[in-house]
Amino acid sequence: MNGVAIVTLILGLGLVAWLSARAKAVRLAPAPSGGASRNRSGRPLLHSLPVYHGWYAALWVLAPALLFLVIWANVMPGLVTERALQDSAAAALPIDAMSRSAILTEARNVALGNAQAAFDPRANALIEPYRSAHRFYSLGGALAALMLAFAGGAFAFTRIRPDFRARTKVERVVMSALLVASLIAIVTTVGIVGSLLWESLRFFAMVNPFDFLFGLKWSPQSAAMGYGNEDAFGAVPLFWGTIFIGAIIAMFVAIPLGLMSAIYLTQYARPAARAWLKPMLEVLAGVPTVVYGYFAALTIAPNLRDFAAWVGISNASSESALAAGLVMGVMIIPFVSSMADDSINSVPQSMRDGSLAMGATTSETIKQVLIPAALPGVVGGVLLAVSRAIGETMIVVMAAGLAANLTLNPFASVTTVTTQIVQLLTGDQEFESAKTLAAFALGLVLFVVTLLLNIVALHVVKRYREAYE
Amino acid sequence: MNAPIPSTERRRAPTDWKGADMQKRIAARYSSERRFRMIGLTAILMSAGFLAFLLISMLHEGASGFTRTELAVRVDFPKAPIVIDPATLRGEGADAVLASVNWQALTDQAATGALGQDGVWIAPGAWLVMRDAVKADPSLLQKSVTLSLPASDDLDIAAKSDGSPEAEAAYARLDKAGIATRAVNWDFLTSSDATDPTQVGIWGAFKGSLLTMAVTLLLSFPVGVLAALYLEEYAPRNRWTDMIEVSINNLAAVPSIIFGLLGLAVFLNVMHLPRSAALVGGMTLALMTMPVIVIAGRNAIKAVPPSIRDAALGIGASPIQVVFHHVLPLALPGIMTGTIIGMARALGETAPLLMIGMRAFIASPPGGITDPATVLPVQIFLWSDEVSKGFVEKTSAAIIVLLLFLLSMNSIAIYLRNKFERRW
Numbered sequence: 001m002n003g004v005a006i007v008t009l010i011l012g013l014g015l016v017a018w019l020s021a022r023a024k025a026v027r028l029a030p031a032p033s034g035g036a037s038r039n040r041s042g043r044p045l046l047h048s049l050p051v052y053h054g055w056y057a058a059l060w061v062l063a064p065a066l067l068f069l070v071i072w073a074n075v076m077p078g079l080v081t082e083r084a085l086q087d088s089a090a091a092a093l094p095i096d097a098m099s100r101s102a103i104l105t106e107a108r109n110v111a112l113g114n115a116q117a118a119f120d121p122r123a124n125a126l127i128e129p130y131r132s133a134h135r136f137y138s139l140g141g142a143l144a145a146l147m148l149a150f151a152g153g154a155f156a157f158t159r160i161r162p163d164f165r166a167r168t169k170v171e172r173v174v175m176s177a178l179l180v181a182s183l184i185a186i187v188t189t190v191g192i193v194g195s196l197l198w199e200s201l202r203f204f205a206m207v208n209p210f211d212f213l214f215g216l217k218w219s220p221q222s223a224a225m226g227y228g229n230e231d232a233f234g235a236v237p238l239f240w241g242t243i244f245i246g247a248i249i250a251m252f253v254a255i256p257l258g259l260m261s262a263i264y265l266t267q268y269a270r271p272a273a274r275a276w277l278k279p280m281l282e283v284l285a286g287v288p289t290v291v292y293g294y295f296a297a298l299t300i301a302p303n304l305r306d307f308a309a310w311v312g313i314s315n316a317s318s319e320s321a322l323a324a325g326l327v328m329g330v331m332i333i334p335f336v337s338s339m340a341d342d343s344i345n346s347v348p349q350s351m352r353d354g355s356l357a358m359g360a361t362t363s364e365t366i367k368q369v370l371i372p373a374a375l376p377g378v379v380g381g382v383l384l385a386v387s388r389a390i391g392e393t394m395i396v397v398m399a400a401g402l403a404a405n406l407t408l409n410p411f412a413s414v415t416t417v418t419t420q421i422v423q424l425l426t427g428d429q430e431f432e433s434a435k436t437l438a439a440f441a442l443g444l445v446l447f448v449v450t451l452l453l454n455i456v457a458l459h460v461v462k463r464y465r466e467a468y469e
Numbered sequence: 470m471n472a473p474i475p476s477t478e479r480r481r482a483p484t485d486w487k488g489a490d491m492q493k494r495i496a497a498r499y500s501s502e503r504r505f506r507m508i509g510l511t512a513i514l515m516s517a518g519f520l521a522f523l524l525i526s527m528l529h530e531g532a533s534g535f536t537r538t539e540l541a542v543r544v545d546f547p548k549a550p551i552v553i554d555p556a557t558l559r560g561e562g563a564d565a566v567l568a569s570v571n572w573q574a575l576t577d578q579a580a581t582g583a584l585g586q587d588g589v590w591i592a593p594g595a596w597l598v599m600r601d602a603v604k605a606d607p608s609l610l611q612k613s614v615t616l617s618l619p620a621s622d623d624l625d626i627a628a629k630s631d632g633s634p635e636a637e638a639a640y641a642r643l644d645k646a647g648i649a650t651r652a653v654n655w656d657f658l659t660s661s662d663a664t665d666p667t668q669v670g671i672w673g674a675f676k677g678s679l680l681t682m683a684v685t686l687l688l689s690f691p692v693g694v695l696a697a698l699y700l701e702e703y704a705p706r707n708r709w710t711d712m713i714e715v716s717i718n719n720l721a722a723v724p725s726i727i728f729g730l731l732g733l734a735v736f737l738n739v740m741h742l743p744r745s746a747a748l749v750g751g752m753t754l755a756l757m758t759m760p761v762i763v764i765a766g767r768n769a770i771k772a773v774p775p776s777i778r779d780a781a782l783g784i785g786a787s788p789i790q791v792v793f794h795h796v797l798p799l800a801l802p803g804i805m806t807g808t809i810i811g812m813a814r815a816l817g818e819t820a821p822l823l824m825i826g827m828r829a830f831i832a833s834p835p836g837g838i839t840d841p842a843t844v845l846p847v848q849i850f851l852w853s854d855e856v857s858k859g860f861v862e863k864t865s866a867a868i869i870v871l872l873l874f875l876l877s878m879n880s881i882a883i884y885l886r887n888k889f890e891r892r893w
Contacts, residue, residue, distance in 0.1 A: 362505075394850065
C-alpha cells in the first residue's frame with residue numbers, strides 16, 4: 001500500500017470523525033433557550049460549540065496516525081534491509097562495507113521500481129527478498145497507522161459529553177502550532193549558523209584561518225590539483241573585490257542619486273509627480289538581479305571596455321569592476337532613497353518651519369538643517385545598502401569576472417566573495433575537498449559581516465529615531 | 470568694574486535690501502536654489518532613464534526572440550522514401566511507427582530537393598516540425614505539401630540583424646524568392662531547453678518556476694502567518710520572544726546566497742533530498758520568504774484596531790476565536806499583499822538555486838516536485854553563458870517573460886491593496 005493512499009485514507013477518517021463527533025455533540029445539545037445553564041428539559045448546555053467537538057475528534061484521529069507514519073517512514077528502510085539480510089541470498093554478500101552497501105542500494109532501487117534492472121547478479125538475488133520485506137513492513141505500518149487512527153477516534157468519541165471542554169483542548173493545540181511556527185525562524189537561524197560553522201571548522205582543519213583571512217593569493221584551482229593548501233586560500237583579494245564593487249563603486253552611484261532623489265521627492269516634487277516617481281524607483285528594486293547581471297555583462301561592460309580603450313587604458317578587461325559596480329549602484333538606489341526619505345520625513349516639521357521663517361531658501365534649509373538632522377538615519381540606510389550590495393550575487397557573477405586581482409583599477413577584472421562561492425560549489429567535485437569547504441568559510445565571513453552591518457545600522461537608526469520622539 | 474562698556478562698535482546700519490550688493494547676494498542664493506533643485510530632478514531622471522534604458526534594450530533585443538525565420542519547403546511525400554501506411558498513424562502505436570522513420574534524412578533530402586544549395590539553411594531541429602505535421606494529419610503522406618520549416622540559427626541571425634556574409638547572401642536570395650518568412654515562434658513558449666538556439670523554449674523553466682513557487686507558498690505562507698499571529702497577539706514579552714524577533718529580522722537581511730548554502734548543507738547533504746528538484750528549491754526559497762511574510766503580516770495585524778478585539782472579547786469570544794474569527798480576516802488583505810511581494814522576490818531569485826544544483830541542463834519539463842528542474846531566472850543565467858549568438862535574443866525574450874510575470878504579480882498586489890485597504 002503506497003504512502004499517498006494511506007495518507008488520503010487517514011485524512012478521510014479524520015473527516016468522518018469530524019462529522020460524526022459534531023453530529024453527536026449537536027444531538028447532545030439542547031434547543032437554545034436564554035442564557036441559563038440548564039434549559040427547560042433539564043439537560044445541561046454544551047460547554048463548547050459542536051464544531052469544537054468535531055475538531056477534537058479529528059485531531060485525535062489525524063495527529064497520532066500521521067506522526068506514526070512520519071516516524072515509520074524514517075525507520076522502515078533500516079528494518080527492511082535488516083529483514084532482507086536474513087534471507088539466504090544475503091550470505092553471498094561481500095564483507096567489505098562499501099561494495100556491500102552498493103549492492104544493497106542497487107537491489108533496493110530495483111525492488112522499489114526506481115531502476116529497471118540490476119547489473120550485479122548478487123543484487124539480482126536480493127531483489128525478491130527486498131521486495132517481500134518492503135511489502136511486509138509497509139503493510140504493517142499502514143495497518144498500525146489505521147489502528148492508531150481508529151483508537152484515537154474512539155477515545156475522542158467517548159469523551160464527548162455536554163460538560164467536556166473540547167474548545168479548550170483544541171485551542172491548546174492551535175496555540176502550540178502558533179508557537180512552533182514562530183520557532184521555525186530560530187531553527188533556521190541556528191541551521192544557518194550551525195551549517196556554516198560546521199563546514200568552516202572542517203575547512204580550517206585543513207587551512208590555517210590566519211592564512212585564509214590575511215593571505216594575498218587566491219587560487220583554489222591549484223589546491224585542487226594537489227599543490228597543497230598553504231598558498232591557495234588567501235581571501236584578501238576577494239574581500240577587496242567585494243568592498244571595491246559593493247561598498248565603493250556602487251555607493252558612488254547610489255548615494256548621490258538615491259539621496260538627491262529622496263530630497264527631490266520629499267521637498268520639491270508635487271504630490272501628483274511623487275505618486276508616479278516613487279513607485280518607479282521601487283520598480284528598480286523589483287527587477288530580478290539576474291536581469292541586472294545580464295544587462296551589465298551584455299550592454300554596460302563592452303561599452304566600458306571600448307571607452308577605456310578610447311581613453312587609452314590598455315589593460316581594460318571585458319569583465320570590469322566598474323560595470324558590475326555601476327549596475328549594482330543603480331539597483332541599490334531605491335534602498336538608499338527610501339531610507340533617506342524616511343529619515344528626512346521624520347525630522348520634526350518645526351525645525352524646517354523655523355529655518356524657512358528665518359528667511360532661508362528651501363535648499364539652504366535642506367543643506368543646513370534637514371540633512372544634518374537626518375544624517376544618522378541616512379548613514380544607517382547607507383550601511384544597510386552596503387550590506388545588501390556585498391551579499392549580491394548574480395550581478396558580480398555575470399559581470400565582474402573570476403580573476404582574483406588586488407587592484408585599484410576599476411577597468412580591471414576583480415572577483416568577489418559571492419562569485420567565488422558560486423564558482424567553488426558549481427562543478428563536479430567531491431564534497432570533502434578544501435575547495436568546496438572554502439565556500440562555506442567565505443559564506444561564514446559574508447554572514448558575519450552583513451549581520452554586523454545590519455546590527456550597527458539598525459542601532460544607529462533606532463538611536464536617531466529616539467532623539468526626536 | 471561695573472562701568473558701562475564704551476560703545477566702540479559702530480551701530481549697524483539697517484540692511485539695504487534694495488542695494489546692489491544685497492540684490493546680487495539674493496540672486497546668487499536663488500540661483501543656487503534653482504541649481505539644487507535641478508540636481509535633484511536630474512538624479513531622479515537619471516534613475517528613471519536607466520530603468521527606461523534597461524527595459525527598452527531588453528524589449529528591443531528580446532522582441533525578435535519570439536519570432537523565427539521559416540523557409541517554405543515543398544515536400545513530395547508520395548515520392549519520399551517512407552514506407553508507412555497512413556492508417557497505422559491513426560490508432561495506437563502511432564509513436565512507434567513514427568519513430569521508425571529517419572525524419573532527419575528525409576527533411577534534409579526534401580530541403581535540398583526544394584531549395585537546392587540553400588537546403589543547408591534548414592534548422593537541425595526542422596525534422597521535428599515535419600514529424601509533428603505528419604502526426605497531426607497522416608493524410609499528408611499521400612500529398613505533396615508546402616511546409617514552413619524553421620531556418621537555422623545562422624540564417625535566423627542574418628534575417629534579424631547581421632550574420633555571416635554567406636548567411637546574409639543566402640537570406641537575400643531566399644527572401645527575394647519569397648521562401649523565407651517571419652513567423653511567431655510558438656515553440657519558444659511550449660518547449661524546453663535545447664542545445665540549438667532555434668529549438669529552445671521556456672516552458673520547462675516556467676513550469677519549474679511554478680512548481681518551486683507552489684512549494685514555497687505552501688510552506689512559507691502558513692508558517693509565516695501563524696508566526697506573525699503568535700508574535701503580534703499572544704507572545705509574552707520575554708527573552709525567547711526577543712530571540713524570535715531578532716532572528717526573523719536578521720533572516721530578512723541575510724544575503725540570499727547564504728540560504729543556498731544552508732539548502733546545500735542541510736537539505737542535500739544531511740537530509741539527502743533529490744538534487745536540482747523543485748522541492749528543495751521551494752524549501753530553500755520558503756526559508757527566505759517566510760521572514761518577509763512575517764514582517765508584512767505583523768504590520769497588517771497591528772493595523773487592526775484594538776476596539777475590534779475588545780468588542781469580541783466583550784461578548785465572550787476566547788482569545789483564539791478573537792484572532793481567527795475577527796483579526797485574521799481583517800488583516801488578510803495586507804498579509805496577501807506582503808506575501809505576493811515576497812513571492813515575487815523569490816521568483817526572481819537565482820543565486821540560492823544555483824547552490825542546490827538547479828543549473829543543470831534540463832531538456833524536458835519536470836513532471837513533479839522531485840524531478841530535476843530549472844527555473845526562469847536560472848534559465849536566463851544559463852542562456853546568457855552560451856557562446857552561440859542565437860541565444861542573445863532568446864535570453865532577452867526569457868527576461869521579457871519573467872518581467873511580465875513579475876509585473877502581473879505586483880499589479881495584483883497593488884490592486885489588492887487598493888481594493889481592500891481599510892483606514893480605521
